[in-house]
Amino acid sequence: MTQTISNKQNRTGLALVSTPLGFSLLLLAVPLTMVILMSFWTQNYLVLEHSFKLDNYIEAWTHPLYQQLMLRSVRISFLVTLATVLLSYPMAYFISFYGGNNKVRWLFLVTIPFWTSYLLRVFLWKVILGYNGVVNSTLDWLGIIEEPLVFILYNSNAVIIALTHAWAPFAILPIFVALEKIDRSYLEAATDLGDGPIRRFLRVTLPLSMPGVVAATLIVFIPTIGDYVTPKLVGGKDGLMIANMIQVQFGKANNAPLGSALAISAMGIVGMISILFVGLNRRWLKKE
């Protein structure tokens, strides 16, 4: 009797899980496996050689161009993450601690940029940062600058600004949730035990909100390293990132295996950095 029930339950469970499982197998595991396989093959002009070779990886890791792009991607992604988390934390802190009854309204406002398409938002940054853009004409009108600033568009700074803006909500939300979960009596206890606002923040609020900061960091860092729309639109030639090169390899250069090797390498680097970050953070949290 119990056997049949559990069988029935198993079957229901399988039926429920099969659709998303099939979906993720088809759309995630299969392409990923294909990319991994392809990264070991060789493109011989028009022919794809199905042999197992490490040549693509050797090229990806030794060629100065790819090294430079990879380093730049990591640097941009790192700076975007840093800027996003540093700017999002006060925002989340404000909503959580001073939002009162308007917390939902504030969070709603945070999501407003999502109402327009991402492309449109990036184009708007061109309008804002451009040679005759909002920033330059305002500064000029105020008499602060004589020549328009050029370091804010068509280079990596523009990429960093646009990406930081785009990813801020993804950082605000996890940090907000982490701050909301902190029992306010911990803060009162810290005050009661003699801490002023700054010490209390460093000793209680910050350590207890670290899970949110870690989540925000990963959520921003992992996707931005592979972003290719933003650098293409506002990055100019100095702001291009590894994903632009991967796109070129799969497209114009017609070297999908090298593109695959670059993609897998980028993935590996992101993975390593993320694991290192989580590990360091865990040790740091344990200590204090």
Add this chain to the structure above:
Amino acid sequence: MPKSIDAPTNGVIVDLNKVSKYFADVPAVNGVSAQIREGEFFSLLGPSGCGKTTLLRMISGFEQPSSGSITIAGVPMEDVEANERPTNMVFQSYAIFPHLNVEENVAYGLKRLGLSKPEMLKQVNEVLKLVDLSGYNKRPAQTLSGGQRQRVALARALVLKPKVLLLDEPLSALDKKLREQMQIELRHLQRTVGITFILVTHDQEEALIMSDRIAVMLDGKIAQLASPQELYSRPVSKWVASFIGVMNFLQGDLFRDGGDKLSVDAGILGKISLNQEQIPVPVATGPVTIGIRPEMLTVLYDKNSTAEFELNAVIMESDYYGDMTYYTVKVEQSELVLIVSMRNTAGRTVLKEGDKARIGWGSESLVILAESTSSE
């Protein structure tokens, strides 16, 4: 008593002077004045919403009084922030920092003081020993039981040697057995360290067991401030009497008995002459409320035993508590219903519903109560 200027503390550690707190025009605390003495175990007792926690939070500095002043150890607290007050608090939720272990929690407030590591560890270990948690130094906060958390919270506050320790319903999260044990332990601890404890509780039994003095609060005011014995035997109002323990209430008529002696006509219970002790607050002659505690009434089991006053009654309900039995009895030829408690000593039978019983009492067992003045 006029306050002396030369000796500002005068044995008083916390001086509350007409303290009020309004939340959006609603008074939570309404003009409370009280002087809490150095080294005493003081309790703020009252039902939820009576303002006792707000009062405690004003002493700790988490809330500012809307009017009135608070002086701690002779220093006005008006401009003293919560983190600089000579008070420490044991929170209702204990608020043990979840990211720190026991030792780090206890040392939290010490870290600021710039002590050497061995000195700090010595102090931590001393206080952990005091609360019976020796050797728990490295335990993570999350692995502690409710009782252990409570001890850590106590240790964390006591290690700073505050002038006043504030306890916000510290035992309400514990189960009954542990709570009773902790009541005794807290009392011992307070006597050992000699620090003034101010306890907030809604549990009247807890307040009676632990306190030197109790302020019973109702609607933001102190209804009565007295020692436990005084509070129990001489409550100033019907409300206080019913909040502290069980009390039978009867209607009576107060009159002058010839000279300046007062007597009360308690209807079917007869005319009883009173002494001054039985009238906690001056009452005008005329209709009054009479209070009698259940243990002041006795079931006269033996035919030959007598009491100063006697009545025949029928048991309506019999509630057996193990050590005690509470009888709800109806007095014969009357609508009067009384609660009588009897200790279940050897050989004493527990009476059942419908049994007849003779109830006896003495004239000294009564107390004359003013109508509840605080609840308006």
